[in-house]
Amino acid sequence: MSNTSTFKTKPILTVENPGNWPEDFAHENGQYLCRCHDCGENFTGYKRRVTCKVCASKPLTPDQERDALWCQALMSSGLDLETLNTILSRFKELRRK
Secondary structure, three states: OOOOOOOOOOOOOOOOOOOOOHHHOOOOOOOEEEEOOOOOOEEEEOOOOOOOHHHHOOOOOHHHHHHHHHHHHHHOOOOOHHHHHHHHHHHHHHHHO
16 A cells, blocks of 8 residues: 555645735745735735735725824834723724714
């Protein structure tokens, strides 16, 4: 009996996957299998990436743009993390209303 497999397997990801981050591949932690938090598709990239290249390339909605500006302003404000968390929690509460 042979140990060779009789069925063909295909790789989960290929370098040609449009969601991959090939610029990460040369780095030590650049070839992790990740799942995009936006579309749910698998991609290869840095181990802490949460967004595939396709979704990261999409233009932001006006709400997302505003939120990004708020985050940038808060992060560069020099406030301590506890204060930042309090502000962000309050901001989330207001957005739900």
